[in-house]
Amino acid sequence: MSSDDADVIVVGGGAIGLASAWEVARRGRSVTVLERFDTGHDRASSAGLERQWRIQYSEERWSRLALETLPLWHALESAADRRLVHATGSLWFGRVGLATSEGELRAAGAVLERLGVPYEWLSAPEIESRFGFARLPADHEGFHQRDGGVIDVKGTIGALSRLCALTGVRIRGRERVRAVEPDGDGVTVRTDDGVHRAGAVIVNAGAFADEVLAPLGCPLNPRVFRMSSAYFARRTAEMDLPTWYAFLEPEDGVGNGSFYGFGHNPWTGSGLVRAASDAERPVEEDDPAAPRLPHGGDLATTAAWVRDHIPGLVPRGIRAGTCLASLPADSGRQFHLGTLPATVPHGERVVVQSAGWAFKFVPMFGRICADLALDGHSAHHHPASALT
Numbered sequence: 001m002s003s004d005d006a007d008v009i010v011v012g013g014g015a016i017g018l019a020s021a022w023e024v025a026r027r028g029r030s031v032t033v034l035e036r037f038d039t040g041h042d043r044a045s046s047a048g049l050e051r052q053w054r055i056q057y058s059e060e061r062w063s064r065l066a067l068e069t070l071p072l073w074h075a076l077e078s079a080a081d082r083r084l085v086h087a088t089g090s091l092w093f094g095r096v097g098l099a100t101s102e103g104e105l106r107a108a109g110a111v112l113e114r115l116g117v118p119y120e121w122l123s124a125p126e127i128e129s130r131f132g133f134a135r136l137p138a139d140h141e142g143f144h145q146r147d148g149g150v151i152d153v154k155g156t157i158g159a160l161s162r163l164c165a166l167t168g169v170r171i172r173g174r175e176r177v178r179a180v181e182p183d184g185d186g187v188t189v190r191t192d193d194g195v196h197r198a199g200a201v202i203v204n205a206g207a208f209a210d211e212v213l214a215p216l217g218c219p220l221n222p223r224v225f226r227m228s229s230a231y232f233a234r235r236t237a238e239m240d241l242p243t244w245y246a247f248l249e250p251e252d253g254v255g256n257g258s259f260y261g262f263g264h265n266p267w268t269g270s271g272l273v274r275a276a277s278d279a280e281r282p283v284e285e286d287d288p289a290a291p292r293l294p295h296g297g298d299l300a301t302t303a304a305w306v307r308d309h310i311p312g313l314v315p316r317g318i319r320a321g322t323c324l325a326s327l328p329a330d331s332g333r334q335f336h337l338g339t340l341p342a343t344v345p346h347g348e349r350v351v352v353q354s355a356g357w358a359f360k361f362v363p364m365f366g367r368i369c370a371d372l373a374l375d376g377h378s379a380h381h382h383p384a385s386a387l388t
């Protein structure tokens with residue numbers, strides 16, 4: 001074993017890559033993270049300030065996994081001595097029966113009911129009077145789930161980076177992985193700077209996973225797209241919102257017409273609140289990580305929706321941003337998570353997590369990736385998210 005070798009190499013230093021590395025290191029094994037840029041950069045998916053924390057899913061297994069993940073968030077918070085998940089409540093409303101990449105209202109409510117998770121079903125007038133929305137169509141409905149809320153993205157990445165440093169994880173920034181080659185003894189990882197060896201590799205490269213999976217003959221072909229959002233000022237300091245998602249049909253009948261947003265986040269003190277259109281914009285550059293401006297049309301649509309339906313906000317977006325997202329091509333699948341298929345020789349040495357609305361599962365997916373890399377199985381791993 002040379003000084004560059006490790007028990008496990010993690011490709012990608014986003015939130016999930018750092019969580020995987022910390023999990024491996026906590027178990028006393030050596031681990032190196034290879035990150036194409038520097039950790040904490042904003043060119044991939046773990047960008048921006050907030051992510052939604054929610055228990056509701058249209059499929060019970062993901063709600064169960066969210067419930068199992070919450071204690072892992074609390075463990076991470078206590079190890080890092082910082083609150084990361086803020087239970088500001090989660091409000092879902094809009095057109096019942098509309099299927100979106102988030103799920104569907106009635107089915108998600110039914111899952112909460114079955115699991116005994118408290119929630120309140122609300123009419124449009126109730127949503128307006130309790131949460132400050134206005135002019136909602138009379139047939140809109142929804143629910144409030146009090147334990148949902150918002151996750152502190154930068155806080156999570158900072159916490160995991162510190163914990164990785166404390167547990168001896170080597171993080172090599174600005175080192176792009178070009179190939180991952182499993183064999184009978186381990187895995188060779190080729191980068192722009194050299195060659196590394198490890199017993200197993202965890203690919204947490206997010207939307208870029210196919211860069212190393214396609215040469216192995218098992219591309220995931222995810223849908224990769226950009227989303228744009230902006231911050232809005234509140235008219236009064238008392239005005240606030242839960243984390244919310246509005247299930248709406250697109251006005252032009254094309255794409256996703258939904259919007260989502262947050263209350264003012266409790267950790268920056270800026271008082272601004274973020275809102276966004278759930279529109280998916282194609283990535284046209286050869287390199288999806290190329291810097292890109294937010295989509296002007298989506299920012300304008302969001303500002304118009306805020307003007308019409310959230311009177312407590314000044315409907316002029318400030319501090320706009322854009323973020324790279326990826327979802328499995330099969331809309332019936334929430335994530336990709338597992339080892340390479342049996343068709344790839346020694347593919348059991350390569351673990352992959354990619355695509356999906358996965359920030360809420362950061363500590364859980366880190367644990368599952370470490371389980372699969374070190375033990376070959378995980379008690380938390382559901383076959384429905386497997387690679388094949």
Ligand SMILES: Cc1cc2nc3c(=O)[nH]c(=O)nc-3n(C[C@H](O)[C@H](O)[C@H](O)COP(=O)(O)OP(=O)(O)OC[C@H]3O[C@@H](n4cnc5c(N)ncnc54)[C@H](O)[C@@H]3O)c2cc1C
Nearest residue numbers: 012014015016036044045046052177206323357358359360
């Ligand atoms: C606008 C938006 C809103 C979202 N909202 C939510 C939400 O409300 N709730 C939720 O749960 N999730 C949400 N998500 C999804 C969530 O942000 C992602 O699932 C999560 O950040 C993925 O983390 P990751 O570490 O897997 O990927 P990334 O953060 O993309 O990290 C991958 C890393 O791998 C590196 N990399 C890639 N290729 C290579 C290579 N060849 N060599 C070396 N390094 C490489 C990249 O530079 C990057 O740092 C949202 C995403 C977006 C974009």
